[in-house]
Each structure stands twice: as structure tokens, then as C-alpha cells.
Amino acid sequence: MGRIVYVHGQFVPEEEARIGLFDRGFLFGDAVYEVTAVIGGRMIDNDLHLGRLERSLRELAIPLGLSRKEIAGVQAELIARNALLDGTVYLQVSRGEADRDFLYSDALAPRLVGFTQAKTLTGTKAQQDGISVDLADDPRWHRRDIKTAMLLGQVMAKQAARARGFDDVWLVENGLVTEGASSTAHVITGDGRILTRAASRATLPGCTQRALALLCAAEDLAIEERAFTPNEAQAAAEAFQTSASSLVMPVVRIGERVVGNGKPGPMTRKLQALYLEAAGVPV
Template identity: 90%
Template sequence: MGRIVYVHGQFIPEEEARIGLFDRGFLFGDAVYEVTAVIGGRMIDNDLHLGRLCRSLKELAIPLALSLEQIAGIQAELIARNDLRDGTVYLQVSRGEADRDFLYSEALAPKLVGFTQAKMLSGTRAQRDGIAVDLADDPRWKRRDIKTAMLLGQVMAKQAARARGFDDVWLVENGLVTEGASSTAHVITAEGHILTRAASHVTLPGCTQRALAKLCAAEGLQIVERAFAPGEAQAAAEAFQTSASSLVTPVVRIGVRLVGNGRPGPMTRKLQALYLEAAGIAH
């Protein structure tokens, strides 16, 4: 028997899982999702992820009959039933099922599914040595602050970057970096200021970034929320990206140019340590 997954109110073996042909998440990408890191059997920053899930649903006018406590209970049950120690727990809520039509009825019943994925999240090669990120035009729609299941733009950008020999990709619009294809982009200036985009419709509000920002404030580290161009990022003292599945990962090359000396810098190392310590992760 494989994993136990959650589909429309039931915990069942993944081999038995079925999604309806007329589910609007399948037909239109009319769905939102969240991914929470699990390390040592514990969910990391889950309150932030569930808060963002609620915000995304509200922005798309998708109701959800379950409370946040009930959803957290489903996540915990998935972790327990799959004996997950390290990995992620995924949730997706679609607007519901109906015959294909661009217009939808407000009476549709949303569909919730969830599953776990076992993977190493802490102490990875990428976190130790840093990664190289490509630069690509941002192909996505205008409401990137909503975490929708419409990810084809990110899929194509990541696939192209991998084919070009990069580990990941940062997206660019109007001459400015928006964010990573599945991460929040940060650079550190020579003065030690941490730059990242301010919250807007242009980027997804990162949960790991928000958790890290609180730690920085407590340490007296200055985060400046403003946009930056690819050239400024390449000329920065350090760079890194954050996400639930990669935590705090150094970026040592952007496009063809090394960042700093091409190795993870001291400020990035400090931020990694701060985050791991706050999350209760040995490092």
C-alpha cells in the first residue's frame, strides 16, 4: 500500500484516489494550494500557511466549510498515517465540480484534497553550497499574490532553466526581479541591508520570508522592501531565496555572474542559522 491521501472528506490509499472530470481545478486551474514543510514530524510555520490559504480563497470567493483547526487536524492526520518525518504536506482547494462553463454557480461545494511527500528539507547540498539561478521573463498573470494551482508559467521557466544548466530561476518584469518561480528572492547589499519586494499583486507573500523577517527584526537586521534589477542582484554582496521546501538557500550565481565570491556569504549563513534555530531544527 502506498501513501494515505485525503480526498473530499476521506483518508484513502493513493491508488484509490479520484478527482472528478468536471472539477474546476482540473478544467480551469480554479483552485488554490498550500505546501507546509515538515521536519522531525512537525509542521513549520503552518499558521502562516493556513492564513495565506484563507486569504487566497477569499480573493477568489471560494468558501470553505472547514475551520483552520479542522484543516490543521487533517494535515496532522496525514503526517501521522504516513509516518512522515521530513518532507511536505500539500493541500489544494478547488471551487468544486460542475459541467464545463467559464461562469460558475456560487452554490458549488469546494473540494479539498491533501497528501504528503517525503523529502530531505534541511542540510541539503543546495543549502550548504548555494545554487545558480537563471533569469527569465515573468510569464504569469497579474494576481500572483493568490496562490493558485495555475503553475504552467513556473513549470516552463524552471524546465528551461534546468535545460540551461541552472538549479532554479528568478523571474523578471519591466526590468525588475519579481520573485523566484517557487520562492521569494532576496539580495544583501554591501551595507548589509536585505532587499526583497514589498507585498503587492506582483508577488506571492512568502510565509518563510515573513517568518524570517520577524527574526531579522528581533536581531536588529534591516530589511528594505523595494524592487531591484537583475544587475543590482548580480552585483550584490550576497543573495538567497526562501520557500517552505527550501527554507533559506544561498544563491551564488545569477545568470552568468557570480554573486560576491561565488560562495554562500556570512549574512546568509547567519540567516540560515536563525531560521533553523527558531524552527527547532538542529544545524
Template identity: 70%
Template sequence: MGRVVYCANEFVPEEKARIGLFDRGFLFGDAAYEVTAVLGGRMIDNDLHLARFARSLTELSIPLPMPLDRIVEIQRELIARNNLMEGAVYLQVSRGEADREFLYAADLTPTFVAFTQAKALRDTKAQRNGVAVDIAPDPRWARRDIKTAMLLGQVMAKREARARGFDDVWFVENGTVTEGASSTAFIIPDDRRIVTRANSHATLPGCTRRALMRLCEAQGLVVEERSFSLAEAQSAVEAFQTSASSFVTPVVRIGETLLGGGEPGPLTRKLQAYYLDAAGIREAMTL
């Protein structure tokens, strides 16, 4: 039996799921989405993801299609029906269907879809060895704090980075690093402070970022929220990035500059361990 998804208010086989031609998510990217990691059949930081999902929809003036408690029930049912032990649950809400016009009626019914993706999240090569990130001008719109389905800039940047031999890409704007194409960027200068940009319209408020910062506070580690330049990033002692599907991933090269001799640094390793312990999954890792 194939994957079961949630579409048109019911659980259906993926091959039977349909979205209308005139859905604004398809025509305009007029939609918000969210992704929650699943490990051992359990969702990780889901409360943070759902809070961000609700905020994104509010910023777009799209109503929640149902209460958050019902969305949690759907997530859990999808995990159970698909016997998902490791991977992610994806949610998306578009403004709804209407003939193609930039302006829209206030009474559209939102389109809600959800599905699971099975994928390896633990003990990946990137988590063990670190990644090399390319540098690119930030191509995105100004409201990056809203997790919209408009991801073409990220798609193009990631593809170009891969073609250039990099694993991922960090964006730069006005001389400072904004964030990764699908992650939050962190650096560790030689004073051992953990530095990341403060939340603003320029960056997505990362859920894994927030969870890790709570852990840093509990461990007595100093996190400094401020902008940093590309030059400062390339002169850092260590660097890493966070996301829901990759947790804490060491960055060992930024552009053509190696960090730490190309090996993940000791503080980054500690942060990985803190996050995995909090998620209850460290025993499955070989870091």
C-alpha cells in the same frame, strides 16, 4: 502499505483517491493550494501557511471547505498515518465540479484534497553550496499574490532553466526582479541591508519570507522592502531565496554573474542559522 491521502471527505489509499472529470481545478486551474514543511514530524510555520491559504480562497471567492482547525486535524492525521518525519503536507481546494463553463454557479461545493510528500529538506546540497539562478521574463498572470494551482509558467521556466544548466530561475518584469519561480528573492547590497520586494499583486506573500523578517527584526538586522533591478541583484554582495521546502537557500550565481566568488556569504549563513534555530532543526545541519 502505501501512502494515505485525504479525498472526498475521507482518508483513503492514494490509489483509490478520485477527483471528478468536471472539477474546475482540473479544467481551469480554478483552485488554490498551500504547502507546509514537516520536520521531525512537526509542521513549520503552519499558522502562516493556513492564513495565506484562507486569504487565497477569499480572493478567489471560494469558501473554505471546513474550519481551519479541522484542516489542522487532517494535516496531523496524515502525518501520523504516513509516519512522515521529513517532507511536506500539501493542501488544495478547487471551486468544485460543474459542466465546463467559464461562468460558475454560486452554490458549488468546493473540492478539498490533502496529501503528504516525503522528501529531504535538511542539509541539502543547495543549502550547503548555494544555487545558480537563471533570469527569465515573468510569464504569469497579474494576481501572483494568490497561490493558485495555475503553475504552467513556473513549470516551463524551471524546465528551461534546468536545460540551460541552472538550478532555478528568477523572474524579471519592467526591469526589476519580481521573485523566484517558487521562492522569494532577496539580495544583500554592500551596505549590508537585506532587500526584498514589498508584498503586492506582483508577488506571492511568502510565509518563510515573513518568518525570516521577524527573526531579522529580533536580531537587529535591517530589512528594506523595495524593488531592485537585475543589475543591482548581479552587483550585490550576497543573495538568497526563501521557500517552505528549501528554507533559506544561498544564491551564488545570477545569470552569468557570480556572487561572492561563487560561495555563500556570511550574512546569508547567519540567516540560515537563525531560521534553523527558530525551527529547532539546526543541530541536524552541517552548514
């Protein structure tokens, strides 16, 4: 027997989980999702993730009908039933089930599913040594601020980057870096400023990004919210990306250019330590 998962109000073995053929998340990608990191059995930045989930649902007019406390209860029960210490807990909400039609009825009942994934999040080789990221044209739609399940563009970009020998990929639109395919992109200038894009419809508002920004403010570290070019990124003193599953991840090569001396820099190391300390992880 495998994991216990959550499907439409019930906790069941994954082998018994069923999602309907006419679920709009399956047919249209008409669904939103969230991923929360779990370290030592505790969820990290979960209030930020649930706040973003609620916003995504509002933007798509999907009336889930569960409170934030109730959703957190589902997450906690999944973690407990699967004895998860380190990894992620995934939630997805679809608009509901109905015969295939582009137009939907307001009477549809949204469907919530969830599961856990065990994964080592801290002390990984990638976090110690840094990763390489490719640069690729951004193929996605224009409402990237909504965390939808429509991820084919990201899948294609990541697959192409892996085939080219890179660990991940940053996306570029109109000559500017938007974000990573599943992360928020940051660079650090020679004078110590942290650059990352401001919130807009062009990018997903990162929860790890926001949590780190609050920590930086407390440490009086300068964050400049503005777009930057691939050339600026490649010429930066340091670079990193943030996400729930990678936390603060050093980037040591962007495209064919090595960043700095090719090793995670001192500011990135400081930010890693700040974030892990705030999460209650021994550094």
C-alpha cells in the same frame, strides 16, 4: 500500498484516490494550494500558511467551510498516517465540480485534497554550497498574490532554466526581479541590508519570507522592502531565496554572474541558522 491521501473528507490509499473529470481545478486551474514544511514530524510556520490559504480562498470567493483548526487536523492526520518525519504536506482546494462552463454557480461545493511528500529539507548539498538561478521574463498573470494552481508559467520557466544548466530561475518584469518561480528572492547589499520586494499583486506573499523577517527584526537586522534590478542582484554581496521546501537557500550565481565570491556568504549563513533554530532544528 502507497501513501494515505485525503480526498473530499476521506483518508484513502493513493491508489484509490479519485478526482472528478469536471473538477474546476482540473478544467480551469480554478483552485488554490499551500505547501507546509515538516521537520522532525512538526509543521513549520503552518499558521502563516493557513492564513495565506484563507486569504487566497477569500480573493477567489471559494467558501471552503472548514475552520483553520479543522484544516490543521487534516494535515496532522496525513503526517501521522504516513509517519512523515521530513518533507512537506500539500493541500489544494478547488471551487468544486460542475459541467464545463466559464461561469460558476455559487452553490458549488469546494473540494479539499491533501497529501504528503517525504523529502530531506535540511543539511542538503544545495543549502551548503548554494544554487545558480537563471533570469527569465515573467510570463504569469497579474494576481500572483493568490496562490492558485495555475503554474504552467513557472513550469515552463523552471524547465527552460534547467535546460540551460541552472538550478532554478528568478523572474523579471519591467526591468525588475519579481520573485523566484517557486520562491521569494532576496539580495544582501555590501552594507548588510537585505532587499526583498514588498507585498503587492505582483508577487506571492512568502510565508518563509515573513517568518524570516520577524526573526531579522528581533536581531535588529535591516530589511528594505523594495524591488531591485537584475544588475543589482548580480552585483550584490550575497543572495538567497526562501520557500517552504527550500527554507533559506543560498544563491551563488545569477545568470552568468557569480555572486560575491561564489560561495554562501556570512549573512546568509546567519539567516539559515536563525531560521533553523527558530524551527527547533539543531544547527
